[in-house]
Amino acid sequence: MSNKITLKQLAKELGLSVSTVSKALKNSYEINEKTIAKVQALAKKYNYRPNRMALSLKTNATMTIGVVIPNILNYFFSKVLLGIEEEANKRGYQIIICLSNNQYQKEAESMRLLSDGSVDGFILSIAKETQLQQHEDHFNKIIEEGYPIVMFDRVSDNVECDKVVINDFDAAYDATSFLLKQGRKKIAMITTLNDLGIGKLRTGGYRKALADNKKYAHDELIVKIHDKKDFETSINKLFEEHKDLDGVFATDNVSAITALKIAHNKGYKVPKQLSIIGFSDDKVSRMAFPSLTVVSQSAREIGKEAASMLIDRLKNPSSKNYKTTVIKTDVIFRETT
Amino acid sequence: MSNKITLKQLAKELGLSVSTVSKALKNSYEINEKTIAKVQALAKKYNYRPNRMALSLKTNATMTIGVVIPNILNYFFSKVLLGIEEEANKRGYQIIICLSNNQYQKEAESMRLLSDGSVDGFILSIAKETQLQQHEDHFNKIIEEGYPIVMFDRVSDNVECDKVVINDFDAAYDATSFLLKQGRKKIAMITTLNDLGIGKLRTGGYRKALADNKKYAHDELIVKIHDKKDFETSINKLFEEHKDLDGVFATDNVSAITALKIAHNKGYKVPKQLSIIGFSDDKVSRMAFPSLTVVSQSAREIGKEAASMLIDRLKNPSSKNYKTTVIKTDVIFRETT
DNA sequence: GTGAAAGCGCTAACAC
């Protein structure tokens, strides 16, 4: 930062005033063409660029978006980030990243820190803990301060803002229906997200699909995993208690792959005897053996749409009609179905 | 941003001057205790925080680090990011992320944009294309402008700055040696990074391990993959041409898992007949079947160290002795060895 | 066609 050139220095070297130099750099009609040429030449020589902080202070716009995500090691969130970055860059915005690590405290603190004029608005997916404990004040407070928020994936119904979601209910319904159409008779569901809004929607879709096919969900076929340590034991128990299981729909891929491994060890032929569908088109699903059929959430689209919505609102702050965009999901068929 | 409270507004409401309010908020000894209490109460009521842009302009420090990484979907880079974020936050810094997508243009442009006073310095891993085409000017130019850089993983010898690397040579040497100690006789190496500095080091380590054991590297046992499409065919060819292969060391996990799959299909028993070691302790390796033994790079450590080095330098800009920190790697033993 | 001056929000040296 030390040896960066400023307008003042340019002006001094040229024997002009700061304002003339400023105008010349903007090709103002007020300024003599020769002066413009001289100024721009020197600016180029020194690789001059207006200081972003000064500009922000002046225009009251940072051209920066704050992004708060629960977990950077999750492929879905990384891919959303890719989409956000892509769209933001295209429209001249930068992104500041904060990680909530699924903790309420960290989420609230990150947003508090960024809402000091560091960013123009926020894109976020709610931390697990925040959603469990139903905190919402920190969002509303920040919105009151004039920072627009766009939520994606894990959203809150009690916060008035733009949202981007997938239709979790339909996605689960479609995946389960597909298994039923395949002729599967006993389909389990494994979920790690049961306490989240999206988790409940997915469970609902699964239930509805069974009901619509005159089958009824047995709650014992819904395996809820609350802790990382429980994957193996919970899923193993499922297989032990239901030897005739022939379908699994998992709301995350660790569950799906764990089921695949256990089935494998127990001698099931996949997909002949057992069909498995996971959630999220990540590397793990593609590299699985056999490769895993999944519900794909179009993560990149979600990111692009979220960024687009936020920037649109930034350009038009008065508008109050908040939208919720639903991004279509697809099933990507691979070898486990 | 619109309804954010400023010092001026506080001062007006309190009937005080701006500077008094400013000092009161800092518990200055100059100010009357009662005044301090009054000021702080009102500031709290309005949730006042000093505007970051104004502060930056004043102090000529943004408390922000620019991070440029080649690929956000790569688990290693995500994990480094986690480490950077952790350390940076702890020390009061924010991070702005840019993705180079392994392209020189995007890398240079991102850095150009951020070096307008948006950040105090950079942490980056060089884009593949940049390294292939041996661009370095953009780094040196930015350093000249006064922005310190810390490079990690993919670094350049021709740029004077702090660096954080793993000992790629030793890591490959150790992994290969382990396979040899296991009694493996014919060990192939698969690499997707051959054009990168780190790729060459890893190949070197592999070669040395073989040489030290009185075996000699056959170049035909080194499979170089340049395109995503070639994974299957190249590795398949390797197995076809060397039926007696009993060890594989891969510099990335997609190669390792692909080898695992192909071996599986060809009826090899892993690890009995064939031992496989991958690179990077990512989800794919943990979820593989059987789970993949890997060289772990301590990605999080790398991130923390990089952030720490950068912030140290920011605090002490005059110092010129650039360091290169080498982070220890480990082999994480799983089921493929 | 060029320049002086005000002001974005803040801090700090220097009055009073």
Place this chain on the structure above:
DNA sequence: GTGTTAGCGCTTTCAC
């Protein structure tokens, strides 16, 4: 103990 002033780098209105 409190206030005035200058200045960080920039844009923009208004003089000249």
